[in-house]
Amino acid sequence: MLWIESMKNDRVKKWKKLLTRKGREKERLFLVEGHHLIEEALKEKIVKTIIIDEEKEVPKEWTVNEKEIVRVSKNVFKEISETETPQGVIAVCDMLKQQKLTYDQGKYLLIDRVQDPGNVGTMIRTADSAGFDAVILGKGCADLYNGKTIRATQGSLFHMPVYQHILEEIVNGLKINSVKVYGSALKGARDYRSVEKTDSFGLLVGNEGEGVQEQLLAMCDEKVSIPIFGQAESLNVAVAAGILMYGLSN
Amino acid sequence: MLWIESMKNDRVKKWKKLLTRKGREKERLFLVEGHHLIEEALKEKIVKTIIIDEEKEVPKEWTVNEKEIVRVSKNVFKEISETETPQGVIAVCDMLKQQKLTYDQGKYLLIDRVQDPGNVGTMIRTADSAGFDAVILGKGCADLYNGKTIRATQGSLFHMPVYQHILEEIVNGLKINSVKVYGSALKGARDYRSVEKTDSFGLLVGNEGEGVQEQLLAMCDEKVSIPIFGQAESLNVAVAAGILMYGLSN
Numbered sequence: 001m002l003w004i005e006s007m008k009n010d011r012v013k014k015w016k017k018l019l020t021r022k023g024r025e026k027e028r029l030f031l032v033e034g035h036h037l038i039e040e041a042l043k044e045k046i047v048k049t050i051i052i053d054e055e056k057e058v059p060k061e062w063t064v065n066e067k068e069i070v071r072v073s074k075n076v077f078k079e080i081s082e083t084e085t086p087q088g089v090i091a092v093c094d095m096l097k098q099q100k101l102t103y104d105q106g107k108y109l110l111i112d113r114v115q116d117p118g119n120v121g122t123m124i125r126t127a128d129s130a131g132f133d134a135v136i137l138g139k140g141c142a143d144l145y146n147g148k149t150i151r152a153t154q155g156s157l158f159h160m161p162v163y164q165h166i167l168e169e170i171v172n173g174l175k176i177n178s179v180k181v182y183g184s185a186l187k188g189a190r191d192y193r194s195v196e197k198t199d200s201f202g203l204l205v206g207n208e209g210e211g212v213q214e215q216l217l218a219m220c221d222e223k224v225s226i227p228i229f230g231q232a233e234s235l236n237v238a239v240a241a242g243i244l245m246y247g248l249s250n
Numbered sequence: 251m252l253w254i255e256s257m258k259n260d261r262v263k264k265w266k267k268l269l270t271r272k273g274r275e276k277e278r279l280f281l282v283e284g285h286h287l288i289e290e291a292l293k294e295k296i297v298k299t300i301i302i303d304e305e306k307e308v309p310k311e312w313t314v315n316e317k318e319i320v321r322v323s324k325n326v327f328k329e330i331s332e333t334e335t336p337q338g339v340i341a342v343c344d345m346l347k348q349q350k351l352t353y354d355q356g357k358y359l360l361i362d363r364v365q366d367p368g369n370v371g372t373m374i375r376t377a378d379s380a381g382f383d384a385v386i387l388g389k390g391c392a393d394l395y396n397g398k399t400i401r402a403t404q405g406s407l408f409h410m411p412v413y414q415h416i417l418e419e420i421v422n423g424l425k426i427n428s429v430k431v432y433g434s435a436l437k438g439a440r441d442y443r444s445v446e447k448t449d450s451f452g453l454l455v456g457n458e459g460e461g462v463q464e465q466l467l468a469m470c471d472e473k474v475s476i477p478i479f480g481q482a483e484s485l486n487v488a489v490a491a492g493i494l495m496y497g498l499s500n
């Protein structure tokens with residue numbers, strides 16, 4: 001088992017680069033922190049290296065090769081950890097490979113420029129719960145491999161096909177295949193409660209402040225909204241997406 | 251207009267104490283940051299002092315007395331600000347006064363030990379949107395006056411009666427007044443989609459990891475759950491609360 005205590009070690013420098021989107025995309029690697037999430041990553045066979053804090057142990061039930069474990073000093077661990085109360089274990093993982101996206105009958109969540117990684121991660125978790133077939137992140141969304149996104153998915157990113165793609169193409173692809181696409185909007189939209197529930201549709205949700213872009217919304221088969229009965233101006237996007245994912249499904 | 255540039259100034263020290271729950275509860279004051287939220291606080295007439303960054307101006311349309319404005323140096327402002335990209339204005343406010351809680355027909359959200367202030371704030375925002383009459387925070391919840399809670403409410407804490415109270419008493423009070431109480435649970439519960447929608451009920455949701463406490467759940471008229479169709483183990487509590495608040499209401 002390798003032991004690293006210097007911040008200047010090349011591997012430490014490389015890991016630190018994985019804390020940025022640019023670094024992750026260059027190396028096609030990302031970091032996963034904490035026991036539960038790493039166990040999910042192990043099932044997916046994407047773990048390349050396990051970084052363990054000097055005072056912690058790799059759980060015996062994990063099937064990992066000794067060669068893949070690196071023990072590091074407290075200070076080195078802190079440099080790479082992104083959580084407030086670290087569990088002392090981080091995995092370096094290969095980015096997830098997705099099958100080619102098909103436009104079969106099914107349920108699809110399309111996310112337009114949602115910037116908060118917690119919101120993106122929470123929506124992936126909800127899409128998994130609601131039995132969705134895929135989540136598609138358009139340009140301008142928080143990074144799927146951001147530590148906060150991953151933690152908010154609570155592991156659902158390992159179960160749920162998540163694509164990064166141009167949303168116009170996805171909307172068109174779904175419509176060509178007769179999968180109806182609903183765009184969430186605050187105004188000029190139909191109350192979601194009056195929409196007939198189905199098992200095949202696309203749902204498009206948008207940016208925290210601005211909602212879905214106009215040109216994308218215009219491409220949708222129908223605009224849907226959640227009625228506001230009180231004085232709030234809008235709902236949090238992850239909550240709204242949850243209400244719509246369950247509310248539009250059978 | 252007062253000008254403060256020293257961190258050692260007594261007012262600065264007092265404001266810094268308002269960053270902790272203990273300090274807020276002692277002084278019965280809290281801080282509100284950013285234009286939108288302060289405008290809501292001004293409407294409620296709870297603003298005592300406006301702290302403005304040396305490079306910013308108090309908007310002309312705000313009806314505030316010159317005596318109530320304190321201009322501070324960049325460094326002092328940073329000490330009190332809790333946001334990543336500060337708008338340069340913070341208001342010191344009196345805690346909100348609530349009418350005595352009645353147990354009339356209506357919709358009530360009861361929150362048991364939800365620890366993340368973002369979750370608590372988001373649920374208050376959703377309760378406002380969904381036309382709920384009151385939110386009750388039980389013991390062990392994130393503080394209503396935590397900066398993160400306030401920001402997540404997006405101002406709904408100023409529109410929505412929010413009480414801090416022992417939940418057992420609330421559940422009993424509602425039941426005595428024939429307001430049905432639903433407790434959210436993962437197991438042994440009825441699918442919320444089969445519950446008849448009404449305009450009068452209590453909904454009890456619980457801690458991120460553990461859910462609602464057993465003894466509280468046992469007091470409810472019925473346990474309800476949201477079906478999980480995928481591989482996720484559970485939903486985020488704020489998303490679940492949103493689905494149930496809308497899903498159980500007319």
